[in-house]
Amino acid sequence: MTWDVEPAEGLADHGDLALDLTDVLVALGQAAQEHGRGVAILVDEVQFLRSAQLEAMIQALHKTVQRKLPITFVGAGLPQIAELAGDAKSYAERLFRFPEIDSLGDDDAREALIRPAELEEASFASDAVDLALEITKGYPYFLQELGYQAWEIAAGPEITADDIDAAREGYLTKLDRSFFRVRLDRATGLQTAYLRAMAELGPDAHKAADVARVLKRESTQLGPTRAELIDMGLLYTPEHGYAAFTVPDFDQFMLRAVPELVVPEVRRRARRTSDGHP
Known part of the structure; x- marks a missing residue:
């Protein structure tokens, strides 16, 4: 099935993603409404959208809801997408439902x-x-x-x-x-060590301080590594201060794939002289 829609000029050419996407979805929703149809937008791995992209999507969908246009959005991703959506737009929690889909009963x-x-x-x-x-x-x-x-x-x-x-x-x-x-192939040496240390502690969610203790580092030193692993979709935060693997049995895989925990040495910055040179 196709829809014949007259081309429109002066729309979606603001140079601003949120405004342009809003124009596109509103026009799409109006065309669907005129033809007695609905449109579903399906997006997987929502957590990998950049903040500006997620914000633009939420803003555009909000406008279609306000105008009661027949467009719906279904996004799938890791548990942190509710938090990401809320950070992008404060009204996201009112715009969407966030059902959790876990392992089968x-x-x-x-x-x-x-x-x-x-x-x-x-x-x-x-x-x-x-x-x-x-x-x-x-x-x-x-x-x-x-x-x-x-x-x-x-x-x-x-x-x-x-x-x-x-x-x-x-x-x-x-x-x-x-x-x-x-999943593991994308990790750096320190990221791999962090995952391996978590695996040593078991399959449950663990405190950042406990993982740091296994690695013989301070939590503050490993904060960026933990954040990177969350951004990569390898870990998520079920509650404040804790992190867990995003898929079951990843701890057992890490024990098989990395039999021995090897922690990279801390890289120390070279001292500079008074003239600013190393």
């Missing part, structure tokens, strides 16, 4: 394994499902990957607990080489 996780298998005239033994949920903790992608690995191994139409156990090695290898590795 027990019933849904079981359904995610059992139902697709039934459609292919196969089944999972009850203890196989129990073991799969224990390994994956109900995380959707982990369920998908472990289910695939077990499907490839199973000899008969029923997938057993032994099949799940045998699939574990291939499952971890796949996660380590792709899902986890692409």
Whole structure:
């Protein structure tokens, strides 16, 4: 389906992202309204939008709401997006809802394994499902990957607990080489050490001071590193003063990928002479 819309001059040419985007969304909303349609804007990884981009999006959407235009916005991202949106525009908390989507509950996780298998005239033994949920903790992608690995191994139409156990090695290898590795490969030496120190403390959220203690540094020295890891989407802050990994089992991956904690030496600035030269 296409809409024929007359081109408009003098719109979205302010040179200001917020004003230009507002013009675009208002014009889009008006066109949708005239055609009896609605528009959904879907954005993934919202936390990676720059502050100016997020502010412009919120401002533009606010205008479409004020004019009751048929435009809606669905954004997905890490838990900090509610805070980021609030920092960008104070009225964001009134404009959006921020539901949390976590790992699947027990019933849904079981359904995610059992139902697709039934459609292919196969089944999972009850203890196989129990073991799969224990390994994956109900995380959707982990369920998908472990289910695939077990499907490839199973000899008969029923997938057993032994099949799940045998699939574990291939499952971890796949996660380590792709899902986890692409996250770690972006980290610097000090960032890697910070993640490894967190892994040493376990899978839960940890105080910045506790991580600094493992690294034998002061919290103030590591504040920028912690902030960088949050900006990269590797950590998030479930509550003030604490940080946690953004995906399950990342602590176990760090222990496998970096068997020994190596802390880079502190870089000291060269002293300068009275004339300003090193």
